[in-house]
Amino acid sequence: TGVPVICIDGPTASGKGTVAAKVAQALGYHLLDSGSIYRATGLAARQAGLAIGAEHAEAIADLARTMALRFDAGRVLLAGVDVSDAIRTEQAGMDASLVSALPQVRTAVVALQLGFRTLPGLVADGRDMGTVIFPAAPLKVYLTASAACRAERRRQQLLARGINAKIADLRADLEARDARDMNRSVAPLKSAQDALLLDNSELTIEQAVAQVLAWWQQRQ
Ligand code: C5P
Numbered sequence: 001t002g003v004p005v006i007c008i009d010g011p012t013a014s015g016k017g018t019v020a021a022k023v024a025q026a027l028g029y030h031l032l033d034s035g036s037i038y039r040a041t042g043l044a045a046r047q048a049g050l051a052i053g054a055e056h057a058e059a060i061a062d063l064a065r066t067m068a069l070r071f072d073a074g075r076v077l078l079a080g081v082d083v084s085d086a087i088r089t090e091q092a093g094m095d096a097s098l099v100s101a102l103p104q105v106r107t108a109v110v111a112l113q114l115g116f117r118t119l120p121g122l123v124a125d126g127r128d129m130g131t132v133i134f135p136a137a138p139l140k141v142y143l144t145a146s147a148a149c150r151a152e153r154r155r156q157q158l159l160a161r162g163i164n165a166k167i168a169d170l171r172a173d174l175e176a177r178d179a180r181d182m183n184r185s186v187a188p189l190k191s192a193q194d195a196l197l198l199d200n201s202e203l204t205i206e207q208a209v210a211q212v213l214a215w216w217q218q219r220q
Contacts, residue, residue: 020125034126042095061104
C-alpha cells in the first residue's frame with residue numbers, strides 16, 4: 001500500500017503501549033492501540049449483559065462490528081461516552097483477553113484495524129499486529145520484559161491512579177492473561193518470524209524508543 005507500518009507486539013505490561021505512542025509521536029505517524037478495541041468490546045458485552053463466552057460469540061462479534069468506537073486526542077469514546085478509564089481496569093483487561101479469544105470477534109475487528117493504515121504511516125501495538133494484521137510490515141518488534149518487571153510497572157501505573165494493588169496478585173493476573181493469549185487457537189501471542197526481539201527489563205522507556213527508532217532508520 002506504500003504506507004509504512006511498524007508493529008510492536010508483546011505480552012501484557014511489557015511497555016508496548018508507551019513505546020508505541022512515543023515512536024508514533026517521534027515519527028508523526030498514526031497509532032493503533034489494538035488492545036483498546038478488545039477492551040471496548042468486553043465493556044460493550046458487559047453493558048449488554050452478555051456473559052463473555054463461546055455461547056455468545058456471535059452476539060459479541062456483532063457488538064464489536066457495530067459499536068460506535070472513536071479515538072480522539074488519546075481518549076477512547078464508546079457511543080459518545082469517554083471510556084478511557086473504564087477500559088483500563090484489571091477486570092477490563094481480563095474481559096478483553098476473554099473476548100479476544102473468540103475467533104468471531106477477531107474477524108469482526110480486522111477491517112477496523114486495517115483502516116488505521118493511512119499516510120504518513122502507522123505504529124500498531126498489540127499481540128498479532130506483525131503475525132496476522134500487518135504481516136508485510138517492514139519493521140516488527142517483539143517487546144518483552146521479565147514478569148517481575150511487568151508486574152512492578154503495572155503496580156506503579158495503578159498507584160499513579162490511586163489504586164494500591166498487591167504485586168503478587170498483579171503478577172498472577174498478567175501471567176494468567178499471557179497464558180491465555182499465547183495458547184488460544186486464533187492469532188496467539190507469539191513473535192513473528194521476522195520480528196526483532198527487544199527485552200526492556202533493564203531499559204528506560206527512552207532507551208527502548210531509541211532502539212526502535214534506530215531500527216527504523218536502518219530500514220529507510
Ligand atoms: O494490550 P492490552 O493489554 O490492552 O490488550 C488487552 C487484551 O486484548 C490482551 O490481553 C489480549 O488478550 C487482547 N489483544 C489481542 N490482540 C491484540 C491486542 C490485544 O488479542 N492485537
